Amino acid sequence: MKIRRSERLVGMTHYLETQPYRLIPLPFFAQKYQAAKSSISEDITILKHAFLANSMGYIETLPGAGGGVIFTPGINKAVATQYLQILQQKMSDPHRILPGGYLYSSDIIGDPTLLRKIGLLIATRYAGQKADAIMTVATKGIPIAQSVAYYLNVPYVIVRRESKITEGPTLSVNYESGSSSRVEKMELSKRSLPAGAKIIAVDDFMKGGGTVSGMRNLVQEFAGELLGISVLVDASSSSSCHQPMVTTLLNVQQLDVQRPKLTVGLGNYLDMTDFSHFHNN
Amino acid sequence: MKIRRSERLVGMTHYLETQPYRLIPLPFFAQKYQAAKSSISEDITILKHAFLANSMGYIETLPGAGGGVIFTPGINKAVATQYLQILQQKMSDPHRILPGGYLYSSDIIGDPTLLRKIGLLIATRYAGQKADAIMTVATKGIPIAQSVAYYLNVPYVIVRRESKITEGPTLSVNYESGSSSRVEKMELSKRSLPAGAKIIAVDDFMKGGGTVSGMRNLVQEFAGELLGISVLVDASSSSSCHQPMVTTLLNVQQLDVQRPKLTVGLGNYLDMTDFSHFHNN
The missing domain is CATH 1.10.10.10 (Winged helix-like DNA-binding domain superfamily/Winged helix DNA-binding domain)
Structure with a gap:
């Protein structure tokens, strides 16, 4: 035939x-x-x-x-903007507000169509940068890490807040939980990463920035190189943290638990991303 | 143009x-x-x-x-067999043996190429059955659930062993942990599933069958319908549990922590799956 x-x-x-x-x-x-x-x-x-x-x-x-x-x-700027607006609209529902100023997002990170968009946005951000692995913190960062890993075709590793017997030997760091100001511990299986690996860290939510700092320290402990950090929703108050190398897809501009009132804007993604390869000339 | x-x-x-x-x-x-x-x-x-x-x-x-x-x-039977053999070979390395008779598998479920194969195998198993959602237990079931959800284009929900503040109200069940014989608790956000939803449960590892039974009970609590359960590795001793509706991709036939010696065979997947739609006539 x-x-x-x-x-x-x-x-x-x-x-x-x-x-x-x-x-x-x-x-x-x-x-x-x-x-x-x-x-x-x-x-x-x-x-x-x-x-x-x-x-x-x-x-x-x-x-x-x-x-x-x-x-x-990778996607061009017009498609990226459209994807961000879809995510912005989804995330802006005031019913998402939970006690303590958190946002319910399990439906968004559990929806394969939206996850593909999130993964493709972040993969476009780091296109051609030759990452070796994606790193994230359990539990809700995992779907995002997996989606990015699909598009960049690299493995991803899951940092845990507590040890699990099935992980084998681990390397751990302490970090200050920004929301509670407690010192907590995160750890990663020693088998997970080779030394010198180029890492992209991702997470679903950034509030105090403690988790992001912890991942930064963990990459150092593994003698890795951090290419960048991407988070879906940045809910840090403007003054509380200046995190370098962080790309944010969405940004919580106003969150009032009592009324309830929620305003979500776009993060710095479009400014941080080079789309030049993805346009038809 | x-x-x-x-x-x-x-x-x-x-x-x-x-x-x-x-x-x-x-x-x-x-x-x-x-x-x-x-x-x-x-x-x-x-x-x-x-x-x-x-x-x-x-x-x-x-x-x-x-x-x-x-x-x-979906894939045809020849491709499915080839995928299963690739997974079997990967999983058969005796270095995977961890204390307590567990197997290290984070590299397999963190590899996008292998995850695509796992997801496509399980999605082929339930092709055309009109599932509404995939259910899994945190943490290592999540990548598998996501991969299946991609191919079936339905959301997936994550059952947790402990409560998290960002989940909102939850529904919980108790189950007996097969490996430790302790009674534990698993719970799922009440917003996760509509009543009557058709569910496919997936997990990475089945040892005593307690987690699988727990998911079964949770589907009942949500008044859902369980279409089936699929696990990557079945390590239950033959006599310890007879779990109905369980599809297994791989099967631990011998695991000796001391020597160390590991034999992994194919599970019941090929017998459980109808490939008739995926062959060119």
């Missing part, structure tokens, strides 16, 4: 999207689809245009014997 | 794969790509063949005014 171009394009789209950031030699596709290398090269040209036109990301070709194609997922 | 068929096929592949189980009317695509409905119909015919040929899943067409297409992700 002769596999026509159209079926090849569908299969290659699927393959590239499930293998982002992997160098795929053209002979691999030629063999997989029993097609000439010249046909596969033409397919790649078509895919490059189509991926940018559909705001799926960009495909880079590395020439030469050891070359091939690499797919970098 | 005229958008050619090839670019349309790439965009539609991306759209369908990120919107599984959603009815998409053909006029939506016709408008999105400014193409005639007859061209879109031809595109769909091509996509149907290509999706099956690449073991991506099947596309169903619903005729009539309220009709459209629905994409159901």
Whole structure:
């Protein structure tokens, strides 16, 4: 059976999207689809245009014997703005307010469609920066870490606030919980990260900044390099903390538990992100 | 600019794969790509063949005014067997053995490529069963739940062993921890699930079966319907529990902490799963 171009394009789209950031030699596709290398090269040209036109990301070709194609997922600025506004609208419901000034967000981080958007936004922020792993703190950071890890195609590691028997030996740091001013402990399995790993830290919520500082210290303890920190919702009062390298998708501007009244704005994401690769020229 | 068929096929592949189980009317695509409905119909015919040929899943067409297409992700039996063998090989390393007869698996459930395989296997098992939500227990079940939720395009809910302030009101049940024979408590936010929801429960590890029983009770408390339970690794001794409706991907056949010696086989997955929709005829 002769596999026509159209079926090849569908299969290659699927393959590239499930293998982002992997160098795929053209002979691999030629063999997989029993097609000439010249046909596969033409397919790649078509895919490059189509991926940018559909705001799926960009495909880079590395020439030469050891070359091939690499797919970098990412969205353009217009789509990013639209995604942020969807999240902003979802998060702005005053019914989300919980005692203590927290926000109920389990439905948002449990919704696969919204999680894909969050993951793609953060992956676009760090596109091409060659991260080795995503780090997060249990429990609600996990879905965000996983979504980012999908798009960057790197593993993610879960920092725990208490030890679990199934983790094996751990490395731990103390940090000051910003909301309660208590000193707490977070720890990570020693098997989790190789020394020198480039880390992106993510979390769902930032209030006092203690968790974020703790992850920063933990990356140092593992002799890793922190590429940046991204949080979904920044609820820190403007004066309480100046956290460097933090990208925020949303920002709580007003939260009144009594009335109840909630105003959520966009964070610094659009200013922090370079979209130049993701626009069709 | 005229958008050619090839670019349309790439965009539609991306759209369908990120919107599984959603009815998409053909006029939506016709408008999105400014193409005639007859061209879109031809595109769909091509996509149907290509999706099956690449073991991506099947596309169903619903005729009539309220009709459209629905994409159901899933793999054929050959690919499923290959995925299970990859997981089996990964899990069989005796270095995974931890004190107490547990297995280190954080690297497997933290690897996006392996997680996609786990999610796709479980989603294939329940393909077309119209689940409303995935349920899991914190912490290590979360990545698996999220991956399944992606493919079934439904939310997932996280059961906790202890209360967190940011969850709001909760419903809780007691269960006997199989490994320690202690009575423990698990709880779920009352906002998480509507009554009558069809639930798939997932977890990373089953030892005594207590966690699985606890989730079963919790589904009852929420007046939900349990479609089934899927676990990555079944390490229960054959006599200790007979859990109905449980699908297991892998099965610990021998685990000796002292030597150390570990034998992992395939679970009952292939027997429990109907692949008939995912084969090209």
